[in-house]
Amino acid sequence: MKKALLFFAITMFAALTAQAQQRIISLNGAISEILCALGAESQIVGVDVTSNYPEALKTKAKVGHNRNISAEGVLSLQPTLVITFDNQLNPQLLDQLKAAKVKTVILKQELSVQGTRNLIGELAAAIGATAKAAALQQTFDKQMAAVKTTALHKKVLFIYARGAGAMQVSGTNTSIDKMITLAGATNAMTGFTDFKPLSAEALVAANPDVILMFDSGLGSVGGAEGLQKIPGIAQTNAGKNKKVISMDGELLSGFSIRLPQALQELYNKLK
Structure with missing residues (x-):
C-alpha cells in the first residue's frame, strides 16, 4: 500500500x-x-x-x-x-x-x-x-x-469587411452560419459554402432582415451610416429599417467557452 x-x-x-x-x-x-x-x-x-x-x-x-x-x-x-x-x-x-x-x-x-x-x-x-x-x-x-432563445423568423446576412473595398458574405458551413442558426434565425445566404465577395445583385436578392458584422468590420466602413452607402444595402429590408448589428469578432465566431455569452448576446440583438 x-x-x-x-x-x-x-x-x-x-x-x-x-x-x-x-x-x-x-x-x-x-x-x-x-x-x-x-x-x-x-x-x-x-x-x-x-x-x-x-x-x-x-x-x-x-x-x-x-x-x-x-x-x-x-x-x-x-x-x-x-x-x-x-x-x-x-x-x-x-x-x-x-x-x-x-x-x-x-x-x-x-x-x-x-x-x-x-x-x-x-x-x-x-x-x-x-x-x-x-x-x-x-x-x-x-x-x-441558462441561455434563453426562441425561433426568430428573420434572415440574417453576415458581412466580413476590411473597408468598403474588401467585403465578403458568409454562406453556409461557417462559424457565423452556425451561430445564426443556434440563435434561432436563418442565414440569408444559403446557395454556397464558406465566404464569397459581396455583390449588390446577390444582396438585393437575399433581402436580409438584419445585417450582422464584426465591430471592427462595421467600423472599417464608417459605421452604420457608411454601410448604407454600399450598393444594394439600402434596397434590403435591413437597410430600409436600419437593422444593422455588430459584435466582437472573436466572441461571435470563436466557439470558445464564451459560447453561451455570445449566443445570448446575438439573440438579444437579433430579436
Whole structure:
C-alpha cells in the first residue's frame, strides 16, 4: 500500500513538474481562452493575433495571424508545445516544427455546443490538466442551460469587411452560419459554402432582415451610416429599417467557452 501511494505521489509530482515547465504557443483565440480557463495562462509564451481574451493574453508575444505564421517567430520563443486547429495550420510551418522536434497538437474544431465541450477535454489532455476538465465542462453546461432563445423568423446576412473595398458574405458551413442558426434565425445566404465577395445583385436578392458584422468590420466602413452607402444595402429590408448589428469578432465566431455569452448576446440583438 505504501509503495503504491509513493508511486502515485511520484507520478503526480512528475506530471505537475512537466506541466509547469511547458512553454505553450496557441495559434487560435478559442484555444487560448480554454487554456487560460484550465489554468495554463502562465505557461503560454506566444499566441496568434486572434488571442485577445482574457485580457492577460494581450501581454503575450504575438506570432502573427494563424494562417500566416513563420517558423522563425514561433521557434524564437522556444516552445515545448504548439496547439492549433487542422484547418488553420500552414503545412510548411508544421514541417518546420517537426524538424525542430517541437511537439505539435493539431485539433479539429467542431462548430457546435458539443464541439466546444469536447474541445475542453481535448485541450486538458494535451496539457496534462485532465483533472480540471470536468469542472470546466460542468460550468459550461450550466451557462448553456441558462441561455434563453426562441425561433426568430428573420434572415440574417453576415458581412466580413476590411473597408468598403474588401467585403465578403458568409454562406453556409461557417462559424457565423452556425451561430445564426443556434440563435434561432436563418442565414440569408444559403446557395454556397464558406465566404464569397459581396455583390449588390446577390444582396438585393437575399433581402436580409438584419445585417450582422464584426465591430471592427462595421467600423472599417464608417459605421452604420457608411454601410448604407454600399450598393444594394439600402434596397434590403435591413437597410430600409436600419437593422444593422455588430459584435466582437472573436466572441461571435470563436466557439470558445464564451459560447453561451455570445449566443445570448446575438439573440438579444437579433430579436
